[in-house]
Amino acid sequence: DAGVTQSPTHLIKTRGQQVTLRCSPKSGHDTVSWYQQALGQGPQFIFQYYEEEERQRGNFPDRFSGHQFPNYSSELNVNALLLGDSALYLCASSPRAGGVNTEAFFGQGTRLTVV
Amino acid sequence: AQRVTQPEKLLSVFKGAPVELKCNYSYSGSPELFWYVQYSRQRLQLLLRHISRESIKGFTADLNKGETSFHLKKPFAQEEDSAMYYCALRGNQAGTALIFGKGTTLSVSS
Secondary structure, eight states, rough: OOEEEEEEEEEEEEOOOOEEEEOOOOOOOOOOEEEETTTTTEEEEEEEEEETTTEEESOTTTTEEEEETTTOOEEEEESSSGGGGGGEEEEEEEOGGGGOOOOOOOOOOOEEEOO | OOEEEEOOOOEEEETTEEEEEEEEEEEEOOOOEEEEEEEETTTEEEEETTTTTOOBBBBBEEEOOOOOOOOOEEESSSSOOEEEEEEEEOOTTTOOOOEOOOOOOOEEEE
C-alpha cells in the first residue's frame, strides 16, 4: 500500500490562474480531507469529502472547490490564484466506518507557488 | 472558538534532557487530542492520541481538562526526536476535521 499519494509534488502558477491538485487515498479509506499549510503555520482545514459530497468546510473562500470520484480519489481546485495561496497543500484520508477512533493518514503534499 | 495553542516555536535541548512541548486548547465540548510529528523530509504522521493513553517512542501526553492542556513529555530526549511537533484536536463526532496548532520545532543536540 503506497499510502496517501498526491500529485504533483511541486507547482508554480501565475496570479489569476487556476490549479488542480490530486489525491489518492490510502487503500480502504473513503474519506478525504484537504489542508493548507502556509510557511511557519500548522495545517488549516479546507474541506472534507465523503461519498462524493463535501461534508464539512473550513474558513476558505469559494475559489477553493473540490471533487471526489467514485474510487474515493479527490481533487482540489483553486481559481483566480492569489500570491497568498502559496502554500503546501496536504491531503489526508481516513475510513469513515471507524467512527471517532480512526486515524487520518497524510500525503506528502503539493507545494504550490504563486508568482 | 476552537483553537489549539502551542506557545513555543522552537525548543532546544541536549540529549538526555527531559522534554515538554506545551499545548493548550479551546473547545466547547469534549474533543479528541492528538500529537502529530513531522521528521525532516517525511510526511506528517500521528504520534499519539489521548484516548489511547499509550507511550510512543518514549513520549506521553496527559489530557488535563481543567487546564485544557495536552502537553507532550519525554524524560530523556534523543537526537532522533528532532522534528516538528503539532498538537491537534478533533470534535468527538465521526468525520470532523482536525484543528492544528502552529507547531513546535524540537531540536535535540549532543
